[in-house]
Amino acid sequence: MSKMNVVGNRVLRTDAHDKVTGGKGYTVNVRLPGMLQGKLLRSPYPHARILRIDGSRAEKLPGVKAVLTTPDVPQIKYHPVYFAPSTAASMIKDMLILSDTVRFAGEPVAAVAATHAEIAEEALDLIHVEYEPLPAVFSPEEAMKPGATQIYEHATNNVAMNPAFSFGDLQRGFAEADYVFENTYETQRVHTCYMEPRVCVVDSDGQGNLTVWSSTQHIFGLREKLAFALGIPVSNVRVVKPTYIGGGFGGKLDMGYIEPIAALLSIKAGRPVRIEQTRYEDFITTARNPVKMHLKTGVKKDGTFIARYAKSILDTGAHTTHGAVVLMVHGFFGFLLPYRCPNSKWEGMTVYTNNIIGGGFRGYGAPQAAFAVESQIDEICEQLKFDPIEFRLKNAHTEGEQHPFDPNFKLSSYRFEECLTRGAEEFGWSKRRSAGSANGTKKRGIGFACQPLWVSGCVGFPDIYEHSGAIVKLNVDGTVNLAIATVDMGCGQNTVLSQIAAEELGVPLSAVKVSYADTDTVPFDAPSHASRVTYSTGNAVKAAAGSAKKRVFEVAGGLLNAAPGDLELLNSRVQVKGSPENGLSLQDVVKRAESPCVNMVPDGMQRTPLEEKGTIMGFASLAPTSNPSPAAVQFVEVEVDTETGEVKVLRVVYAHDIGKVINPPGAEGQVEGGFQQGLGYALMENLVFDQSSGACLSADFLNYKMPTAMEMPADIKCVFVESEEPSGPFGAKSLAEPCLIVPAPAIANAIYNAIGVRVRELPITPEKILAGLGKL
Amino acid sequence: MKHLISLEINGELHEIALEPYATLLQVLREELGLLGTKKGCDSGGCGCCTVLLDGLAVYSCMVFAAAAQGRKITSIEGISENGKLDPLQESFIQSGAVQCGFCTCGMILAAKAFLSTARSPSDQDIRQSISGNLCRCTGYHKIVDAIRMASVNR
């Protein structure tokens, strides 16, 4: 591919200056005249019926402008997940804005809007609620037992979904296997820990129209869900796109309780209402679903898979929310698809419990699977003395193959093998010693894990949106406005999309400005999720810029007396290909298009052609043509203190095929940040709850353990294997999620290599290590 | 019952009427519209609210505003002068240390306090100086790079 001017360069984030001087764009900063503060009253019981609720005393407190209880709220069942339409058949609609049955401790039962947050808090204490507590269950196993409390009428034994898929002949496969391995792996509930809390402001105009600001990953999803749950037309809801949000990671991929409640409070009070969740509330708002996964794997002497079976039980909590789709991504992209195997079967269960609801979280079911799959492969290789790199290579897909999920696509660019070999070399994999063979109290070990197959967006997935749009507008000073619905949640979407537009239009990055957008003024974009923005929205942006470029050539062609097809845009100049001196600045072309038809000049009037007049704009709205797969491999070295069980991660090498790297420092940042989340997942993060009351015991940063700068290794190397994806913008695929999928199994495998102890349950705490060493 | 107090913030004296239990974070954000200091957890656990008191990093969510009388308060708005960025703000931009940015201002202030006395800080020293600041986006990697860059460039 030819050298590029903006794409592939180590550019600076376009919003960094704003953020280092304070950061104006966060939703927490939105202030409207007359704005009220809203607070939610939450159930102390994990499972209860509300017999009576009386907000009249709260209404009388001076400063209180509206109180909301169940009778004030439309009883329309919805599902909150942004990436699927409300009408999607595969999504379970089991939520209500406020219900007369609460199903998890912390579920909202009422709300207040007042002039000050303290008054709203005080008013909550004045709302009288009479509960009838019901028996509660806190684990899927308990929930599925006969006689367990039924959380919903529609779910027998509290099973929301029970999909199963098989390929080939599993029984015959196991019969043909030379060795069979069976193990169970468990992962825990963790929280996204976005630093900007969930916050929204909703303003109603008294005529049924709502304007919404929210720290959200999807403005169109919020619009659709809010309209649906309130029973109003979609066009009555305008969601303003935040300039950027303070982190999401999938934790803001669904409509929370705060947006519909703020809307209803605003309608009632006739004033804008703001609701900002406390950190405690955020910890009980969203989580990665815990999964227990049982694997039965048959391999042949030659190191190939012959039969693979898995059963996954996912705890979806009080409402399904993401639990249905997380399970499917887990089953397909976590288990069935990453490696080749002629006979396989997977069955999954999404089970209701009275635990908190799940949300999206980077990896979306795959981290739970990768921990199991990549740990077990390591166990298989250890026991059978197979080379774990060779084993992966033998069972991997290859470039050019039909895509394992969707036969409409091919693995058009796929460098998994190169990631393995280059990563291994960079890391020094060949120096690995046998497990537990190190001397001393502190033992070192190395391990690796892979995510061989992943997605670039959601083309081909049932009931999931996948199309993007963009509008490009050229200004008379040579700058470009880019209007997109895409939310930048910190990954750098604004910058990458600006780079793509700049490259296509032959202008510097500084000339592209991402402009204001809301759901009335820009075309739909699917959410910032599923590692999709660079690839999917990038394609739309490139196409929109291309369409503006086409118009530039039409106008310039007239001025330069050249056919539009003979022109190129380079360095902010429109010029004839091959004779660059024959050209005009882009600025001049735009000026001509925007200038009056007749201009006064020194010697009279100058007429310019009517056909060249008009704002130069480009528009595109499209679905991507493929779903190309990135591939990721991560090598890790750890040191284990065998007297205390403490684990230190010393160094990391990460090899990833993401196609063309559009923004190298941004890509590195994704790897480094993903490792923090993965290290936390592996070693310390755990959302824990009291097993009788359901109250959260880790709802602040003191009790919820997240890696600080002290726990992170200083040595993290990124190896980007740059394949060229033909269907991607400038050859790019996707990046974000594998960075969080691979660390936990890589660390688990490294720990095994260090001390010969296998832990099959996350987090791998020092206590579990000491227990595994027989020291407890 | 609101009391009138006088606070020196970024070199300017402000007279504010507030409740005795108001925190410095509340005063900065709600009374004075200085929105660069962020509320991440309101309990001294995340560092997003870090400001400087007489040049020392503190959690403004845990400082009673009334108790800050007589001390020099510096927020992120106070470290650039006439549009010229502090070397740390520059190095954070140059190093790619800013992703979602919510932790950024707290990090910069913690680092600023640290670099005011640290001579040739090691990687460990730098990490310890931001051990009270959580980040979920960057893995701290480029933040440490940025602080090292600023320590060399001053």
Place this chain on the structure above:
Amino acid sequence: MGMSGVKEFCRPQTARDVVELLEKYGDRAVLLAGGTFLHGLFATGLSSGAKVLVDLQKAGLSYVKARNGGLALGAMTTFRELAESEPVQKRPEFAAIRDALQYPPPQIRNQATVGGCVAAALPLFDLPVALMAVDGSVTALGPRGSREVRLDKFFVDYFENALETSEFLTDVLLPKLPPRSASAFLKLETNANDLALLNVGTHVTLDESGICREARVVIGGGVGKVPVRMVSAESVLKGQRPSAKLLEEASQAVSADLHPVSDHRASAQYRSAVAKVYVRRTLKRAIGQLGIELD
């Protein structure tokens, strides 16, 4: 946040003034030292009766000074000021304090105070364990004058100390320690912003011939309502010459006095196992400061 009952704020100029305010307001007064603990306390609702916030910043309680051959640490001395003081930086007998103060992040070190930390009586805190290891006491000032209370007796229960009505803690006293004394401290934590799962402070004094004359082993963290002295371990050490074997014996002896709790952060068995390792490691470190290297 539970603080909205607070209506008054005052800044007494002397320690005596503080006592008068306590006498005047009783339970309705809350003393503000650094404020890092107070906010958490209010959030739990434990101080919801508070009406008056008494800011101690101007009461003349920030100092680290020599007293009776030992040290007096004013209640309002911040962690940072204490850590940067010459005695704590330089003297091996106070190394446990230096070790304990390494753990908190800078923001806490700059704001938290000796007095606030000790008076809180939370066994999960680090500095009190280190201070107990070096045989510290507190000065309590009240309407009837001042009295000294040894830290061993000062901590009564979670959040409960031995101060009487209208008394408050003005400083922490460290005794004159014999020559060839050294101490050390270690904390078991999950990440850098953690309350101790377990912490250990040890202190030894050797005579000229290298025999251990004094030993104090204190354990805090999830081991009970107050930090606990490991008297059996101390007995193993006293009168003996330190060796790797002796240290191992002493660390095993903690089983006699250590009864940790199991909670959602760690089990009792884990705490017991690491307690022994940490006792051995802190003793080794302390003795190492006296020029004796053990395996």
